[in-house]
Amino acid sequence: MAATILEARCVAPFVVRVRFSDGMEGEASLEPCLFDWDLARVPDLTPDLREWLRVPENFATVRLDADAGTLVWGDTRPFSPSIVYWRVERYRVPVTVRTKDGTVLAELLLGGRREVWRPGLTVGSAPTNTVVVDRPGVAPHHVKVTVGGGHHPCYVVTVVEGTTTAGGTTSSTPGETWRVPMRQPLLLELGDCTVQVE
Template identity: 60%
Template sequence: MAAVILEARCVAPFAVDLRFSDGRAGEVDLSAFLFEYEWNKKRTPDLSIQTRDWLSVPENFETLRVHPESGTLAWGDERPFPAELLYWRVVMGRILATVSAKDGTLLGTVELGGTRQTWSRPVTLGRASTNRIVVDREGVAPVHAQVTVGGGHHPRYFIEVVEGETRAGGTCSSTPGERWSVSALQPLLLELGDCVVKIGK
């Protein structure tokens, strides 16, 4: 039996945090389906133009609930997104992050969620506007860098120093507030203090 949604809550405009019956959890950003560029009638046959227009108003979108019988998201009597599609979006949105010592010793691996999800130690990233990576190890001063993703058709990671020395894409800085970017088409490698954080495959 396919996993169904047990819990759902709106965490940002058009973004929903979901927990499924098989234990999988994560966030899904549905804005792509509401603002045409990813709207595909074959994948979302129950998403009519009228429903899409109504859901594109944040106050309407936030009235979501879990339909108890079908186990998917519902707005009133409308259930425009199949649970299987939402599950796939959660799984496909996972990003692997590894934290290693500079000698290559693996210190930890974390499966991250989507770009809006709050992730756990030893790598901590926050909401989209304040994604923050923190490496805080015994005997080592905390090193913090803030990372956001942007750039449209040419996606880039934007790195900002918060505390300690950060190195990425050939740039090194320990000046709080200094900001630079690197291509997001390849994994992001951050040197934070004595650790290397790799985000992506």
């Protein structure tokens, strides 16, 4: 029997975070199905439904039909679980927090790429941050990192409070922003530790 979807939620326009019965999980981008593919490849996707789902607010109403084990909008189930399964990106964002002497304090594997980067990754000592670093010299809301750059992808580092070093630049000015090329992992130096984002 094919794997069925156990959990689903919209995390970005045309992207659903899913978990399957066989353990597969990740973000499935259905954008190609809605904009690029010939309708014959998705027989249950009618032209009218396709147009309706091309509106991000409509797409975001996705929910799980637990009985059928697939995605549903209203009463329609245009995508078989197998189509969603093969659209899953297995990418996660690994983060390692180390002291300056190299001792590993924490290793995190954050949600999928869009799930993390769409709102931005926040680092600080407050429990509301994406990455919580409760160490000396780390401010409650220390730094925020997003991605951008188009054809030249980069991390966009913004100081919220505290002193941060990344990509050879150091700043303690709230609101100051700089770009670090994504050719290698991002190393954020704050307080007495380093946060590595890959």
